[in-house]
Amino acid sequence: MTAEDVYEPTVSVIIPVLNAEATIKDLLDSLIEVDYDKGKLDVIVVDGGSTDRTRDIVQMYRVKLVLESRRGINVARNAGVRNSQGEIVAFTDADCAVPKDWIKRIVENFKDPNVGCLGGSVSRYKDDFISIYADNSIVPVLRRFKKREILDTVQPFSRYPAGCNMAVRRSAIEKLNGFDEQVRYGFDEDELVERICNSGFKMVLDPSVMIKHKHRQMLSELLRQTFNYGRGGYLLFKRKPRGRFSMWILLSLVSFIIWLVVSFSFLFLTITFNTVFVAPLLSITLIPYLILALFYLYEGSGRKRDIAFVAYPFMDLLRFLAFYSGGIYELLNMTDETD
DSSP states (O other): OOGGGOOOOOEEEEEEESSOTTTHHHHHHHHHTOOSOGGGEEEEEEESOOOSSHHHHHTTSSSEEEEOOSOOHHHHHHHHHHTOOOSEEEEOOTTEEOOTTHHHHHHHHTSSTTEEEEEEEEEESSOSHHHHHHHHSSSOSSOOOSSOEEESSOBTTTBSOOTTSEEEEHHHHHHTTSOOTTOOSSSTTHHHHHHHHHTTOEEEEEEEEEEEEOOOSSHHHHHHHHHHHHHHHHHHHHHOTTSHHHHHHHHHHHHHHHHHHHHHHHHHHHHHTOGGGHHHHHHHHHHHHHHHHHHHHHHOOGGGHHHHHHHHHHHHHHHHHHHHHHHHHHHHOOSOOOO
16 A cells, blocks of 8 residues: 555544543543554543533543533534544543544545444443443444444434444534534434435444443433433434434334333223233233343343343333333423433
8 A cells, every 4th residue: 555545534533521530531541542643633522511520630631621611412512523623523422442443443434435424333341230231232222233334324223323432524514514402312413423324425334443331330320321312312303303213213102102001901901890801911011021031042142141031121121111201201391401
């Protein structure tokens, strides 16, 4: 390869933070070690109003700290874009850590000028039970791609980037005026990815662009996170009702409501009239659990296959319930609060 063939664009890494003193150091340490020309790389940390030691820690590193008075992850991302210069803009979160080749693998995917955005895989930082579940669930908490794909638009079954490991071409994000700051809680990055694809750019999903993420370590924290994803899903539907994500969210929410109505109907009939309705009641309530249990029995889940067979279906169902509860909550919430 000649010098003319080498593709080494300038790259900006943007990190939105809020009260991240417990995790930000590991991320910044890992970014210091990335194997890329430091003259072509800048790191921008956008603080959305931390009240802990986050800013003090960030100022110990040779990175740019941007203070943003408004709350919201997309507000912070847009502020980072405005304060950066890179031809490629990469995004990650304060609870992540990146490998040395992270930037190089990102850049490799943008050699094709038709590529507008990239999503990489996310793996657990620790091997606690919840983190292992988060990676091995039938619906992983964050993206885990099995093969490299070049797509024209977002696809179901999580075939689209996660905000903690994604990159966009500057020309694409500037053309589309950045992230929608009204979308929050969840699906905040996905709305932009869909617009990038709709504008004519390609999207790459590359499992070799891998980072580590510090998943929630308690089930209650994971369920709260999932509840907020549900809230974000409804907000996205409200903002962009004709988008692919909005249609998927609407169809899944309607399906959940139908299941809920049928389940409570059989429960009412069982209590009020006759125990003959016990069988259909048990069927409609237990079949989802049994289907999930069979999936984990067939697939296995790392070293804890026996535990996964019993516990993972239950945890999946709790997450589904939390997600749809978040959507219903936001549907009924008439206030216009900010995150």
